[in-house]
Amino acid sequence: MKTTIQDLAGASVCNGNFECLYIAFGSKPCGGPWSYLVYSTSIDTLKLTNLVDTYNQLEKMLNSECGRISDCAFVVPPQRLECKNNTCIAIY
Structure with missing residues (x-):
């Protein structure tokens, strides 16, 4: 299931017509x-x-x-997202 999700997200492209987004993925035992x-x-x-x-x-x-x-380290979300070479990139 994890691979299916990663493959689907990895197939996305960005340009002027598509918006880059992010989503929390996985569940740590500590939360x-x-x-x-x-x-x-x-x-x-x-x-x-x-x-x-x-x-x-x-x-x-x-x-x-x-x-x-x-x-129990807190994983920070991206500060912003950029489109580079038709790929969404997370900037931390």
Whole structure:
């Protein structure tokens, strides 16, 4: 499922017609996402959002059921997004 999500987001392109966006991806055992996934509106964003929501919920459930642990470092979202060579880039 993770690969499907990453492939979908990776297929997106940006230019003057498409907006770059990001979404919290994954669920750390301490709370919060593992990372932020960058994509553009050139793809089916509703499909991506639904897949990511399901993935995040499943990972959260697995964390709880399996007693997983992680660092509790806060992962900051991108400060802004830029379009370079038709690819959305996160700027931190």
